[in-house]
Amino acid sequence: MRRRLPTLQALQCFEAAARHQSFSRAAQELALTQGAVSRQVAALEGFLGVKLFRRTPHGMALTPAGADYARQVSRRLEALERDTVDLMGRRGQGDSVTLATVPTFATRWLIPRLPRLAARHPQLLVHLETRTRPFLFPDSGLEAALWAGTPEQLRQWPGTRATRLLEEEVLPVCSPRLLPQGRPVPAAALASLPLLQQSTRPDAWRRWFEAQGVEAPHAMAGPRYELFSMQAAAAIAGLGVALMPTLLVQQELARGELAVACAAPLRGERAYYLVQPDGPEREALARLRAWLVEECAAAASLPPG
Structure with missing residues (x-):
């Protein structure tokens, strides 16, 4: 027709x-x-x-x-x-996948691992675009998305299916200057410190304090940042304490730019997923998905830090 x-x-x-x-x-x-x-x-x-x-x-x-x-x-x-x-x-050679990803996960976790993908599938190109919230695939030109969220949020993303990749663990971190002798403090002590908020996760601090059994009336107060990279930069600058996924701040912790504010990590319902339209899957995307599953399994088996 x-x-x-x-x-x-x-x-x-x-x-x-x-x-x-x-x-x-x-x-x-x-x-x-x-x-x-x-x-x-x-x-x-x-x-x-x-x-x-x-x-x-x-x-x-x-x-x-x-x-x-x-x-x-x-x-x-x-x-x-x-x-x-x-x-x-590409001059007609190889294949490509256009992938949406949350920005900090892309720069801190995905991109450093892409050389291994290139070594295994040299003809496969991965184009990255940033998204911080769910979107409609038909209107985007994107084939899949690396996204962090809960199973309930995934159920509200219509016309998609998801592969669970990594569990998420969050940990309070801050500049060592904010801590006595640069050492972790009890959870209750954090309630009186400035808290840096993630705009896409407005109740993150409240959930963390509840898990520690601590009353924190101002758990949802404080400056908000859309990206974890912004929140990490604010924490390094001494603006407050950030509740960060541990896999995103390993380098800053190793360099001493950030310190663990309270040694009480919290593993919640959130995880990292590969989300794709519910329908036939191109071979290029299938290869990328298989590689991601393998990489995430290897990362989950490593000891923290």
């Missing part, structure tokens, strides 16, 4: 005009005349049966439908360009 799609040139002209809010600037970018861009956008509106732009006293502006369509078209053109560059770079 023939696909009902507008021409690529019409979509490129529309996307550029929408981004610049100007036909003339879109024409300069695309090395076309303003009239050519205008005709392509008019043809697209005719094809769709929907007005994408409206005239204003200052020029042109997107209609609500045009603004929504521009967001969708921009994402898909970017994905098409990425796939094209990827294919050209």
